[in-house]
Amino acid sequence: MSFDDQMRDALVTFTIESLELLEDMEMCLLSLEDGEDTTERINSIFRAAHTIKGSAGLFGLDHIVAFTHVVESLLDLLRAGNLSVSPELVAALLPCCDHIGLLVRDVADGKLEADPAVDLTGGQLLEQLQVFLSPLADKNVATAVADRQSKLEASGGGSIESGKWHLSLRFGPDSLRDGMDPLSFIRYLTTFGQITQLTTISEAMPPAEQMDPETCYVGFEINLKSDAGKDEIEGVFEFVQDSSSIRILPLDSEIGEFIDLIKQLPEDDSYLGELLIKSGALTRRELEDALNQQGVNAAGDAGDTAAKQPIGEILVEHQAVQQPIVNAALDKQKQIKDNKARESQSIRVDADRLDKLIDLIGELVIAGSGVNLRAQESKAMALLEATGEMMRLVEEVRDSALQLRMVPIGTTFNRFQRVVRDVSKELGKEIDLIISGGDTEVDKSIVEQISDPLTHLVRNAMDHGIETAELRRERGKSARGVLRLNAYHAAGNIVIEVSDDGGGLNRDKIFEKALERGLISPNAVLSDQEIFAMIFEPGFSTAQKVSNLSGRGVGMDVVKRNVAALRGSIAVESHYGSGSTMRIHLPLTLAIIDSFMVCVGHSTLVIPLDKILECIALPTDTGEHDYMDLRGEVLPLVHLRPLFNIHGKEPQRKNVVVVEHAGIKAGFIVDRLLGECQTVIKPLGKLFTHIKGVAGSTILGNGKVALILDVPTLVDYVQHKSATVY
Amino acid sequence: MSELAANSGNSPAVVASPEIAAAGQYLTFVLGGEVYALGILNIKEIIDYGDLTEVPMMPACVRGVINLRGSVVPVVDLFARFGKGSSKIAKRTGIIIVETSAGDGDSANQDIGIIVDAVNEVVDIDRRDIEPPPSFGTGIRPDFISGMAKRNGRFVILLNIDRVLSVDEMTRLSQAAAV
Numbered sequence: 001m002s003f004d005d006q007m008r009d010a011l012v013t014f015t016i017e018s019l020e021l022l023e024d025m026e027m028c029l030l031s032l033e034d035g036e037d038t039t040e041r042i043n044s045i046f047r048a049a050h051t052i053k054g055s056a057g058l059f060g061l062d063h064i065v066a067f068t069h070v071v072e073s074l075l076d077l078l079r080a081g082n083l084s085v086s087p088e089l090v091a092a093l094l095p096c097c098d099h100i101g102l103l104v105r106d107v108a109d110g111k112l113e114a115d116p117a118v119d120l121t122g123g124q125l126l127e128q129l130q131v132f133l134s135p136l137a138d139k140n141v142a143t144a145v146a147d148r149q150s151k152l153e154a155s156g157g158g159s160i161e162s163g164k165w166h167l168s169l170r171f172g173p174d175s176l177r178d179g180m181d182p183l184s185f186i187r188y189l190t191t192f193g194q195i196t197q198l199t200t201i202s203e204a205m206p207p208a209e210q211m212d213p214e215t216c217y218v219g220f221e222i223n224l225k226s227d228a229g230k231d232e233i234e235g236v237f238e239f240v241q242d243s244s245s246i247r248i249l250p251l252d253s254e255i256g257e258f259i260d261l262i263k264q265l266p267e268d269d270s271y272l273g274e275l276l277i278k279s280g281a282l283t284r285r286e287l288e289d290a291l292n293q294q295g296v297n298a299a300g301d302a303g304d305t306a307a308k309q310p311i312g313e314i315l316v317e318h319q320a321v322q323q324p325i326v327n328a329a330l331d332k333q334k335q336i337k338d339n340k341a342r343e344s345q346s347i348r349v350d351a352d353r354l355d356k357l358i359d360l361i362g363e364l365v366i367a368g369s370g371v372n373l374r375a376q377e378s379k380a381m382a383l384l385e386a387t388g389e390m391m392r393l394v395e396e397v398r399d400s401a402l403q404l405r406m407v408p409i410g411t412t413f414n415r416f417q418r419v420v421r422d423v424s425k426e427l428g429k430e431i432d433l434i435i436s437g438g439d440t441e442v443d444k445s446i447v448e449q450i451s452d453p454l455t456h457l458v459r460n461a462m463d464h465g466i467e468t469a470e471l472r473r474e475r476g477k478s479a480r481g482v483l484r485l486n487a488y489h490a491a492g493n494i495v496i497e498v499s500d501d502g503g504g505l506n507r508d509k510i511f512e513k514a515l516e517r518g519l520i521s522p523n524a525v526l527s528d529q530e531i532f533a534m535i536f537e538p539g540f541s542t543a544q545k546v547s548n549l550s551g552r553g554v555g556m557d558v559v560k561r562n563v564a565a566l567r568g569s570i571a572v573e574s575h576y577g578s579g580s581t582m583r584i585h586l587p588l589t590l591a592i593i594d595s596f597m598v599c600v601g602h603s604t605l606v607i608p609l610d611k612i613l614e615c616i617a618l619p620t621d622t623g624e625h626d627y628m629d630l631r632g633e634v635l636p637l638v639h640l641r642p643l644f645n646i647h648g649k650e651p652q653r654k655n656v657v658v659v660e661h662a663g664i665k666a667g668f669i670v671d672r673l674l675g676e677c678q679t680v681i682k683p684l685g686k687l688f689t690h691i692k693g694v695a696g697s698t699i700l701g702n703g704k705v706a707l708i709l710d711v712p713t714l715v716d717y718v719q720h721k722s723a724t725v726y
Numbered sequence: 727m728s729e730l731a732a733n734s735g736n737s738p739a740v741v742a743s744p745e746i747a748a749a750g751q752y753l754t755f756v757l758g759g760e761v762y763a764l765g766i767l768n769i770k771e772i773i774d775y776g777d778l779t780e781v782p783m784m785p786a787c788v789r790g791v792i793n794l795r796g797s798v799v800p801v802v803d804l805f806a807r808f809g810k811g812s813s814k815i816a817k818r819t820g821i822i823i824v825e826t827s828a829g830d831g832d833s834a835n836q837d838i839g840i841i842v843d844a845v846n847e848v849v850d851i852d853r854r855d856i857e858p859p860p861s862f863g864t865g866i867r868p869d870f871i872s873g874m875a876k877r878n879g880r881f882v883i884l885l886n887i888d889r890v891l892s893v894d895e896m897t898r899l900s901q902a903a904a905v
Contacts, residue, residue, distance in 0.1 A: 359796035603780070644782040682798045684781070684791065685836055686893055690901045691783050699793045705779040 007059075014055050015108040016348070021048040022101045023415070029093055030417045032085050042085075046075040047335065052100060063113070064103045067122050071096045074129050083132060092128045094418070099125055167233070170201070170219040172243025177214050180240050186220065188236055193226025219245075290314045351444065354404050361398045368394045369702050402680055403441075409496070410438025412451050413485045416458055420483060423462050430469060430480045431462055437487035442494050446586055449566055450496065453559040457498040457582050458483065460555065465502035465580060475577065477501065490585075490610060493568075499581035505574040510534050532572040536560040595698075595708065597674035598657060600640050601648035604706040606679050606698055607668070611659045611711040615673055618654040628667060630658065637667045638718050643693070644707075661712045664719070668709070681708060692717055747873035747884040749853035754846040754882055755822065757813070758805055760865075761846070762883045763875060768824050770837060772845050775819040785899045786812055792839060794823060801839040802891060808866040818844040826891045838891050851875045856884065 025048040028041040049072045056064035071093065077083045099122055106115060167189075171182045189195065201219035205211065226233065237244070293314050312326040368391050375387040413435045424431040442450075466472075466481035473479055486497040507528060514520045514534045538557040563570045566586050574580035595606045596615075619628060627636050635658065640646070656667040679698045682705075688694070695710035752763035753772075773794075778801055780790040787807040791798050801821060805813040813819070821839040859871035864883060872886035 685800050687800050697798050703793050704777045705791045705793045705798055
């Protein structure tokens with residue numbers, strides 16, 4: 001793999017990570033207004049911004065660094081408590097979040113340089129932030145921040161600022177070997193301005209006998225008087241930037257700048273002393289002295305390590321560094337630790353690898369049950385115990401492996417907090433979003449593809465569904481509209497509901513419109529369901545006016561198409577005047593459902609548990625009837641044996657599994673009840689798509705495939721059959 | 727001879743697939759006393775017959791499904807597919823797992839198992855030994871055959887697996903069976 005390829009790969013990771021971080025950031029920002037303890041959330045927002053800035057810096061994406069830096073500064077103030085959370089602040093930060101997202105996406109599209117138009121918007125956003133930054137300009141801490149910011153803005157915006165710069169150059173040891181003569185850089189520097197002071201740093205120089213004449217040991221501290229902008233000076237060192245440490249500071253940098261330096265250090269070291277040395281606030285000699293001192297103190301305390309004086313304190317005592325710098329370094333140290341902890345929280349894995357793992361574990365289960373069988377045949381107790389324990393573990397492993405592919409739909413739902421917030425502002429309506437069922441798990445691929453149609457439904461509900469505050473009051477509802485997102489599992493499906501408490505669909509109006517468009521004949525008798533289904537026709541809209549959100553009649557048909565592409569369906573339930581509910585049914589390709597196993601002949605069948613009401617023994621006196629008496633109720637019976645073409649000896653006693661779908665009860669006659677289990681749905685191939693009554697298949701612990709019954713279609717099928725017979 | 731083969735290969739009236747079977751390695755197997763062969767490039771593995779789950783409402787040629795290391799694979803009874811009645815399951819009965827293209831533009835390939843009476847061996851078949859399929863007389867549909875290979879003085883039928891295991895066609899069949 002060439003270096004370019006590696007960089008490209010790294011860049012992809014950067015964009016994915018950044019977008020994820022931005023999502024977190026947005027979530028935290030939105031929750032900031034809740035008013036509870038916000039410290040942790042502010043910290044994580046800050047960390048997100050900081051990480052993006054740091055990574056962008058690694059790739060030389062200066063425009064992202066410049067923009068994010070200002071946002072970070074503001075967040076820093078927030079973190080330090082110099083600013084308090086206000087709706088205005090959140091409102092100003094949210095677009096910044098979006099803007100960073102835009103920049104990152106641009107990078108993902110291959111635009112590594114700043115786009116002037118995008119830059120302009122960025123500038124405007126930063127001006128808005130300035131409102132929050134400037135009132136604090138007189139405060140000590142803020143000065144440095146504001147200072148930094150104006151300079152960075154200069155570098156980002158491209159304007160040139162006249163000033164003096166302090167350059168701290170540490171050339172990489174291979175610089176000379178790479179043909180980068182430090183002197184030539186310094187000479188080139190003079191074309192930008194005048195070098196007023198130059199100090200050679202040669203502390204890294206080893207004793208003469210160990211010195212390699214081809215290695216560069218020296219660094220330089222240079223004061224440069226120049227009209228050039230920071231980016232230009234930085235450009236001088238472009239070729240050595242990777243291997244060397246180049247820091248450019250305004251000359252009058254004081255403590256604030258050191259703090260800044262510490263914050264920008266790469267996060268590979270967590271020793272306080274190292275951090276300080278790297279920032280230039282401390283020399284190695286000073287650190288070694290301090291470390292010696294620490295050792296001496298500890299020895300004096302009879303080896304009690306816990307009582308060791310922190311190195312920071314010693315350094316301050318020795319007046320090697322100032323307290324604020326040590327504090328900054330301590331912060332940095334904590335942050336490095338935090339980031340490390342964060343990294344270990346989640347790992348990105350290819351979906352293919354997961355699938356492979358799951359398949360392998362499935363194989364392991366089967367192999368394990370083979371071993372178990374042999375163990376049972378051998379009747380060796382110790383062996384049986386050992387295999388039993390192994391099987392238990394293997395099944396546990398399988399369960400957790402299966403969980404890996406499933407993600408809760410809550411993350412998708414939470415994204416709508418923002419949509420609802422923005423859209424309700426735009427529409428001038430007050431709308432609350434209530435999310436429930438967020439931990440309902442769906443296969444990741446479905447989660448990814450459902451968010452577009454959902455966005456559409458949510459926007460629609462807000463624009464057309466929920467009325468204006470005045471109208472709501474007239475109708476005797478509370479002025480605040482309520483939008484609900486709900487998800488639950490039902491019969492091997494995931495159901496996602498988008499409901500509003502708005503005006504509901506106007507049946508007559510839809511009928512009229514459908515008539516007008518020639519979709520139905522004037523004397524057609526249609527059920528509510530059929531009429532409501534009209535809204536999914538392409539170009540169908542009853543909206544009087546077209547807004548920029550919706551009303552053009554494109555959309556619902558797209559939603560329907562998207563849902564259909566996921567092999568799902570969508571239904572509308574609406575009550576005029578009190579709101580409507582859009583219900584999306586989606587299959588869970590790989591979802592786990594609770595199910596009930598039954599046995600018919602030699603076949604094992606699986607029935608989704610949530611459809612089952614009860615299990616009873618089949619009364620012997622039903623004779624040839626296709627119904628039985630269930631506590632005074634007539635229960636139609638379904639004989640699974642002939643329906644599924646199962647042969648084999650019929651047992652003396654049979655059982656009935658009572659199921660219910662859409663208010664209709666039915667009893668499935670089965671031979672034996674095997675009990676509850678968790679079932680992983682495996683779709684049957686294309687060959688079997690037309691089979692009625694089978695929703696999919698699952699693999700049992702013994703390696704056999706069992707069919708999952710599709711209760712709704714079976715009940716329908718039986719109803720249909722009896723309707724045609726009589 | 728190769729000229730002859732090329733000619734008949736170009737004539738769609740004889741074979742549905744545009745080309746005749748190429749030389750290469752083939753797996754031979756026995757089915758109903760007849761020896762057939764499949765190009766080994768399509769074959770994923772050979773397993774013992776067992777643990778088959780029957781699926782209702784399917785035509786006779788689709789025997790059921792098996793669990794192949796966590797994925798559910800349909801099993802086709804080749805004998806029934808040739809219209810000769812269902813295979814008898816015996817000691818040497820095996821399932822050859824074959825990868826087929828799923829047909830209508832689906833990018834994913836579908837694995838299908840086929841039931842055979844016994845698996846013989848992998849043989850090298852030379853281009854010279856491959857004859858174009860006869861238009862009748864083999865007892866199975868001509869478009870299922872991509873060639874006849876001469877081997878030890880008898881003919882081995884080279885199967886055109888994409889036609890034999892055409893998912894589209896079998897789906898249509900089973901839809902018809904279900905109605």
